[in-house]
Amino acid sequence: MTTMLRLELLRLLRDPVTVFFTALLPAFFYVVFGAAQDFGEVRVGNGDVAMSVMIAMAAYGAVSATIGIGGAAAVERSQGWGRQLGLTPLEDRTHVTVKVVLAVLVACVPITLVYAIGALTGAEGSLLAWALSAVVLVLGAAVFSLYGLCFGLAFRSEAAVAGAGGSVVVLGFLGNIFFPLSGVLLEVARWTPLYGYASLARFPLTEGTLYAADGTVSSEALWVPLVNVAGWWAVLALVATWLVRRGRARP
Amino acid sequence: MTTPADTGPAPAIDLRGLRQTFPTRAGEVVAVDHLDLRVGAGEVVALLGPNGAGKTTTLDVVLGLTRPTAGTAHVLGLPPRQAVQEGRVSAVLQTGGLLADLTVGETLRYVAATYPCPPGRVAEVVELAGLGDLVRRRVSRCSGGEQQRLRFALALLPDPELLVLDEPTAGMDVAARRAFWATMHEEARRGRTVVFATHYLEEADAFAERIVLVARGRVVADGPTGEVRARALGRVVSAVVPDVAAAARRLDGLGEVSTDGGRLRVRTGDADAVARALLTELDGHDLEVVGGSLEDAFLALTADPPADLTTDPTGPAVLQEETR
Numbered sequence: 001m002t003t004m005l006r007l008e009l010l011r012l013l014r015d016p017v018t019v020f021f022t023a024l025l026p027a028f029f030y031v032v033f034g035a036a037q038d039f040g041e042v043r044v045g046n047g048d049v050a051m052s053v054m055i056a057m058a059a060y061g062a063v064s065a066t067i068g069i070g071g072a073a074a075v076e077r078s079q080g081w082g083r084q085l086g087l088t089p090l091e092d093r094t095h096v097t098v099k100v101v102l103a104v105l106v107a108c109v110p111i112t113l114v115y116a117i118g119a120l121t122g123a124e125g126s127l128l129a130w131a132l133s134a135v136v137l138v139l140g141a142a143v144f145s146l147y148g149l150c151f152g153l154a155f156r157s158e159a160a161v162a163g164a165g166g167s168v169v170v171l172g173f174l175g176n177i178f179f180p181l182s183g184v185l186l187e188v189a190r191w192t193p194l195y196g197y198a199s200l201a202r203f204p205l206t207e208g209t210l211y212a213a214d215g216t217v218s219s220e221a222l223w224v225p226l227v228n229v230a231g232w233w234a235v236l237a238l239v240a241t242w243l244v245r246r247g248r249a250r251p
Numbered sequence: 252m253t254t255p256a257d258t259g260p261a262p263a264i265d266l267r268g269l270r271q272t273f274p275t276r277a278g279e280v281v282a283v284d285h286l287d288l289r290v291g292a293g294e295v296v297a298l299l300g301p302n303g304a305g306k307t308t309t310l311d312v313v314l315g316l317t318r319p320t321a322g323t324a325h326v327l328g329l330p331p332r333q334a335v336q337e338g339r340v341s342a343v344l345q346t347g348g349l350l351a352d353l354t355v356g357e358t359l360r361y362v363a364a365t366y367p368c369p370p371g372r373v374a375e376v377v378e379l380a381g382l383g384d385l386v387r388r389r390v391s392r393c394s395g396g397e398q399q400r401l402r403f404a405l406a407l408l409p410d411p412e413l414l415v416l417d418e419p420t421a422g423m424d425v426a427a428r429r430a431f432w433a434t435m436h437e438e439a440r441r442g443r444t445v446v447f448a449t450h451y452l453e454e455a456d457a458f459a460e461r462i463v464l465v466a467r468g469r470v471v472a473d474g475p476t477g478e479v480r481a482r483a484l485g486r487v488v489s490a491v492v493p494d495v496a497a498a499a500r501r502l503d504g505l506g507e508v509s510t511d512g513g514r515l516r517v518r519t520g521d522a523d524a525v526a527r528a529l530l531t532e533l534d535g536h537d538l539e540v541v542g543g544s545l546e547d548a549f550l551a552l553t554a555d556p557p558a559d560l561t562t563d564p565t566g567p568a569v570l571q572e573e574t575r
Contacts, residue, residue, distance in 0.1 A: 087316075087342050
């Protein structure tokens with residue numbers, strides 16, 4: 001399994017475009033939207049806005065990375081590599097484990113980079129907030145490999161996986177990642193998949209406080225992001241299972 | 252239950268009443284329809300048939316990639332997936348199935364990691380498949396023939412008893428194809444059972460000891476290659492005769508008669524009888540007997556409405572009209 005993991009990592013490093021987008025883009029966003037902004041110093045929960053933006057951008061980076069890996073895994077399976085592996089003693093679940101570990105490892109790259117830049121540029125939060133938010137980001141990211149997997153299984157093309165990656169930007173806005181939402185849009189956003197993940201990751205910092213762009217302050221209970229994450233996890237797992245079964249039924 | 256497997260070594264492949272259907276939007280498609288096939292250890296067998304005949308589906312069942320809708324499948328006496336897990340059967344599949352961004356050597360190490368391979372095995376199969384110069388090359392930069400050699404090397408990793416090849420020379424040029432079959436002859440001499448699917452007639456003819464002709468999901472001919480050619484596929488007997496019309500009437504029951512100027516041609520399953528009649532009764536001369544090409548048989552047996560060639564493992568293959 002370590003040989004497979006090592007070779008899978010090597011394959012990712014050979015794709016400079018992917019490396020750029022997964023590792024550098026979220027860091028760039030954090031610098032532009034967080035570290036370089038005057039409002040970065042404004043207090044939020046037990047830290048500041050810069051820290052909140054930092055967590056959000058790390059979430060964006062982690063999700064982009066795992067969606068890409070999940071989608072690519074599905075596409076390469078449907079394009080014949082799955083048949084090649086079917087000729088070996090390798091079990092499906094071992095292969096899935098390799099891919100999930102890979103996704104989590106890769107998600108750590110943008111998280112680490114964004115957190116490092118955050119620490120250097122003075123993002124503030126309690127030690128517990130730093131640690132807990134990072135743990136939530138890493139574990140939650142694994143869930144989103146299912147999102148990529150569903151896209152790849154449903155459409156079986158690299159273009160579809162690129163589309164899944166593009167949809168992260170839209171879901172990121174609805175997930176309260178790029179811009180603080182309020183009003184009706186916030187009510188809608190609560191149902192979208194990235195909202196729960198990002199909110200949960202920020203919870204150790206904000207302790208449930210929501211700041212809208214117009215300056216209004218509201219609060220949110222912990223169960224809201226928890227239910228969102230659990231719900232989407234279940235939906236994605238069900239859809240992925242159904243798509244795998246449908247894929248087997250074909251010649 | 253008593254099976255031949257109880258009394259001797261298990262056959263390499265034992266398929267009984269195999270049926271495989273796929274649901275499609277247009278209804279159920281029958282890919283394989285009550286197919287029986289036994290391949291003994293050490294045989295070299297060609298599964299010959301047009302595209303869509305059910306060859307790949309049959310081999311997928313043998314390799315445990317698909318579970319049959321009905322019927323049973325055993326490989327070396329085991330359920331197919333178990334035979335694969337024990338590394339006793341392996342395969343070269345049709346195009347696709349490689350990761351373009353790995354090198355040849357990395358692909359081999361990746362797949363070797365799924366087997367309990369001894370450490371030197373990758374180097375051994377590199378040697379066997381003639382991949383020495385290509386180990387550091389990316390799969391995306393390999394030609395079709397080179398990629399196929401890599402698939403072959405992957406198949407050799409577990410040192411399998413049964414090697415299954417699905418259209419193994421697709422995408423190869425003539426030289427690569429010749430080199431591939433030379434390597435495969437070597438593997439067969441070492442005692443590996445080789446079963447390959449192909450729609451290249453000359454390949455089946457040149458390499459296989461036995462041809463199993465498959466059409467519309469069923470076995471339509473099965474026998475030693477020479478016998479299938481000679482008996483089932485017929486020969487063309489021709490001679491110059493003085494009275495073409497009379498000779499044509501006389502020979503009509505023995506085969507398919509055509510004329511070419513003063514020359515009479517008879518495509519027949521009984522070349523001896525036709526030749527005897529031509530030389531003794533009909534005053535023929537300039538006699539020629541030409542073996543029917545596999546191509547002709549292929550087209551005849553896989554055409555609609557089809558002719559049927561019953562399967563009799565002990566006797567010669569016999570051509571007869573389909574009665575169903």
